[in-house]
Amino acid sequence: MAVPVIFNTIEQSGxxxxxxxxxxIFGFYFILLFHTFGMSLVVGANMVVDLRILxxxxxxxxxxxxxxxxxxxxxxxxxxxxxxxLLTAYPTKELTNPDxxxxxxxxxxxxxxxxxxxxxxxxxxxxxxxxxxxxxKMMAGWSLFFWFSAVCCGRLLSETSxxxxxxxxxxx
Amino acid sequence: MNYAHLHLLLNHIPVIGTLIALGLFLVxxxxxxxxxxxxxxxILFATIALFTIPTFMTGFASQSKVKGPGVxxxxxxxxxxxxxxxWFMLITGTLALVGLWKSQTTKQPPRWNxxxxxxxxxxxxxxxxxxxxxxxxxRHPELRPANTLTVTEGTFGSIISKFEPNPDNFxxxxxxxxxxxxxxxxxxxIGLIMIIGTVGLLDIRILxxxxxxxxxxxxxxxxxxxxxxxxxxxxxxxxxxxxLAQNKQNSANSKKLKTALSDGWQxx
Numbered sequence: 442m443a444v445p446v447i448f449n450t451i452e453q454s455g456x457x458x459x460x461x462x463x464x465x466i467f468g469f470y471f472i473l474l475f476h477t478f479g480m481s482l483v484v485g486a487n488m489v490v491d492l493r494i495l496x497x498x499x500x501x502x503x504x505x506x507x508x509x510x511x512x513x514x515x516x517x518x519x520x521x522x523x524x525x526x527l528l529t530a531y532p533t534k535e536l537t538n539p540d541x542x543x544x545x546x547x548x549x550x551x552x553x554x555x556x557x558x559x560x561x562x563x564x565x566x567x568x569x570x571x572x573x574x575x576x577x578k579m580m581a582g583w584s585l586f587f588w589f590s591a592v593c594c595g596r597l598l599s600e601t602s603x604x605x606x607x608x609x610x611x612x613x
Numbered sequence: 614m615n616y617a618h619l620h621l622l623l624n625h626i627p628v629i630g631t632l633i634a635l636g637l638f639l640v641x642x643x644x645x646x647x648x649x650x651x652x653x654x655x656i657l658f659a660t661i662a663l664f665t666i667p668t669f670m671t672g673f674a675s676q677s678k679v680k681g682p683g684v685x686x687x688x689x690x691x692x693x694x695x696x697x698x699x700w701f702m703l704i705t706g707t708l709a710l711v712g713l714w715k716s717q718t719t720k721q722p723p724r725w726n727x728x729x730x731x732x733x734x735x736x737x738x739x740x741x742x743x744x745x746x747x748x749x750x751x752r753h754p755e756l757r758p759a760n761t762l763t764v765t766e767g768t769f770g771s772i773i774s775k776f777e778p779n780p781d782n783f784x785x786x787x788x789x790x791x792x793x794x795x796x797x798x799x800x801x802x803i804g805l806i807m808i809i810g811t812v813g814l815l816d817i818r819i820l821x822x823x824x825x826x827x828x829x830x831x832x833x834x835x836x837x838x839x840x841x842x843x844x845x846x847x848x849x850x851x852x853x854x855x856x857l858a859q860n861k862q863n864s865a866n867s868k869k870l871k872t873a874l875s876d877g878w879q880x881x
Contacts, residue, residue, distance in 0.1 A: 480802070485810025489834065498833035505825035509814075589803060596799040600791055 460530035482516025544594035551587035617675035662706020807841025
């Protein structure tokens with residue numbers, strides 16, 4: 442299947458060229474650094490809540506962990522912004538790679554689980570801790586699976602890409 | 614200052630440090646109420662394990678600075694010895710961290726931990742001493758037999774050298790598949806997430822945020838942070854063990870290392 446020309450158009454845009462080729466410290470690697478910060482915040486905070494629901498550190502009261510959802514959303518927001526910028530830099534590389542879509546699917550499922558947990562487990566302040574655990578156990582397990590799968594798929598992107606930029610196959 | 618200077622600055626720390634830590638550990642077996650002594654030795658082992666990583670890295674990076682007839686073989690011998698020592702030092706450091714963690718709640722670390730720490734610390738002292746000796750052979754020709762460029766292993770050295778990995782074979786094992794390499798990179802990210810999720814949360818709480826969460830129980834999450842650190846360090850040392858030219862003089866790696874050391878210290 443031919444690679445859509447729109448990818449080339451994006452790659453030739455000023456912002457895409459600047460992101461790829463700029464020597465500025467605010468260029469590609471700066472954005473990648475903040476993408477990693479965002480990942481650590483969103484997945485790290487999720488991991489703490491998930492592990493707590495699954496029985497780790499059971500002396501930590503569950504209800505106050507609701508505050509961590511703010512950190513999760515902040516991390517997710519940071520990743521959405523930096524992710525769009527990274528995609529703008531290399532649209533052909535990412536959008537022709539099936540692994541990229543798998544990563545987005547896992548992120549979508551993980552964010553859906555995060556939102557569901559926020560509403561169904563932490564939404565009712567009158568719910569007992571035991572009830573919260575019963576309700577959240579399955580979600581916590583899936584949440585860990587989805588987030589770590591998304592991280593692994595993200596890491597696999599550089600190994601599975603078919604193109605580097607438009608018209609230039611990876612490794613060529 | 615280059616990596617050779619740094620290596621000379623650092624390479625005595627594991628040698629002398631493990632001896633002091635082992636001495637304290639052995640003394641703690643005698644007399645009563647020596648928990649503080651054992652705790653001190655565990656803190657020392659864990660700290661020295663962290664210092665062993667930059668010692669290994671700087672040694673690896675300074676290889677190209679050392680030149681002379683027959684020196685390549687001596688460096689290879691030193692590298693093989695260091696490769697084995699660094700793994701034993703990291704295992705000893707990990708056991709020390711587990712001991713410290715366990716002694717928080719039970720005053721005394723569990724028996725299995727004490728026995729394992731004793732065995733590994735003894736082996737580590739032997740291996741580090743051998744590494745130090747092989748390093749001395751590289752830079753001190755006066756220690757070799759007169760007019761020779763090579764070193765003949767003694768009985769003790771020839772036994773240990775059988776267990777020392779060949780650096781090239783080690784590199785080949787780690788890089789045999791790009792998927793294995795990618796798996797290690799993914800584990801590195803997961804380790805990072807574990808550190809930031811657990812130690813980061815504790816830091817935020819100590820800084821006065823999220824006051825609804827009691828600070829004390831948060832320390833129960835620290836083993837997960839330390840597991841993350843262990844994954845990252847194992848992964849990093851494995852990757853840095855490779856003969857990849859880009860890792861040799863990469864200043865970003867040394868910056869990463871300084872940050873990782875402060876993470877580890879915070880964990881201790």
